[in-house]
Amino acid sequence: MKQHCKKWAAILLPLIGTTSAFAASSGMTTWLFDPVSPISEQVKNDFWYTMALIMPFMFLAHGLLIYAIVKFRAKPGGKAAKFHENLPLEIAWTAIPTLAIILIAIPAYRLLKAMEVPPKSDLVVEVVGHQFFWEYKYLKYNIGYSEAPIVVPVNSVVTLNGTSVDVIHSWFIPAIGVKFDVNPGKMTHSWFKATKVGHYKGQCAELCGKLHAAMYIDLKVVTQDEFDLWIQQKVREQRIDETVSVVADSAKAMPADSTTKQGK
Ligand SMILES: [Cu+2]
Numbered sequence: 001m002k003q004h005c006k007k008w009a010a011i012l013l014p015l016i017g018t019t020s021a022f023a024a025s026s027g028m029t030t031w032l033f034d035p036v037s038p039i040s041e042q043v044k045n046d047f048w049y050t051m052a053l054i055m056p057f058m059f060l061a062h063g064l065l066i067y068a069i070v071k072f073r074a075k076p077g078g079k080a081a082k083f084h085e086n087l088p089l090e091i092a093w094t095a096i097p098t099l100a101i102i103l104i105a106i107p108a109y110r111l112l113k114a115m116e117v118p119p120k121s122d123l124v125v126e127v128v129g130h131q132f133f134w135e136y137k138y139l140k141y142n143i144g145y146s147e148a149p150i151v152v153p154v155n156s157v158v159t160l161n162g163t164s165v166d167v168i169h170s171w172f173i174p175a176i177g178v179k180f181d182v183n184p185g186k187m188t189h190s191w192f193k194a195t196k197v198g199h200y201k202g203q204c205a206e207l208c209g210k211l212h213a214a215m216y217i218d219l220k221v222v223t224q225d226e227f228d229l230w231i232q233q234k235v236r237e238q239r240i241d242e243t244v245s246v247v248a249d250s251a252k253a254m255p256a257d258s259t260t261k262q263g264k
Contacts, residue, residue: 028257036196036221040177042111050104054157055249057097115177118191119234121159123152128205129162131171132211143234149218154197160190167209173202173219181206 035041072081097104127150135146158219162171162182171190172179180190194200202217222230 001152026172030221031163035175035177036198037176037178037192037194038193039111039115040175042114043177046107046111049107053100053104057100064177077143094175115190118159118189124159125150125152127160127162127171127173127182129164129166129208131166131209132204132215134171134215134217138231138234141235143231143232143238149199149220151220151222151227152194152231154194154221156224157191157193160192162188162190168206169215170204170206171217172205173200173217175200176219179205192220194218197221197223208236 017226033040033044035044074080124139126139128135128137130146134150135144135149136148137144152212160171160180162180163186164182164184166184168181168183170179170181173192176192176194177191178190180188182188198221200219200221202219204212204215204217208215212238
């Protein structure tokens with residue numbers, strides 16, 4: 001048995017060593033995104049809490065499996081060991097994981113609820129999914145645009161009302177912990193409060209067609225002053241656009257030969 005142990009240790013230890021060295025050097029530990037909102041902070045904590053609960057089961061199951069393979073396998077000239085029924089053990093391996101699932105589910109459901117129910121909001125933005133871009137409407141300021149970042153002030157509660165004009169899309173930005181589906185003919189809701197100024201990336205998370213993979217999301221979190229300036233600029237741009245389209249419409253409405261007729 002001692003020799004067996006040495007053999008396994010000789011195989012496993014270098015493997016564990018190189019894997020963890022690679023993980024540390026490649027920055028793999030930061031793959032969970034740095035949370036920049038209370039919800040994504042909770043998502044991160046809930047993730048590690050769940051990991052702490054499930055990892056012992058993984059090590060136990062795999063450990064037992066490896067132990068059984070080594071210890072009870074059919075050796076040359078002998079038969080493999082056989083085991084049948086062990087009531088206390090069966091009760092234990094049903095009851096303990098069930099308890100673990102309940103302990104995982106309670107905070108997870110609480111978190112889902114917190115994600116869906118916005119507190120009193122400072123800003124409401126309507127998110128409209130299109131094949132294959134995003135449109136944003138700030139109804140309070142009467143502005144709307146597409147294919148440009150969504151801009152919000154830092155430390156403000158932003159409520160998102162989402163819908164789609166064609167198929168189901170999903171608005172997903174990991175850093176702020178928001179992932180919500182936008183459906184045609186329906187309005188869904190989510191919210192976030194970004195606590196750090198910055199530029200955050202996201203991606204449509206619902207396979208929606210040919211260019212789904214190119215349906216990026218850009219979020220700019222700016223200071224309140226920068227946001228106010230941005231709003232003023234957008235309102236001005238929108239007014240110019242409206243004037244241009246009104247002029248264009250009236251030009252279209254006017255018959256091409258109206259001046260000649262008037263001359264007669
Ligand atoms: Cu998509």
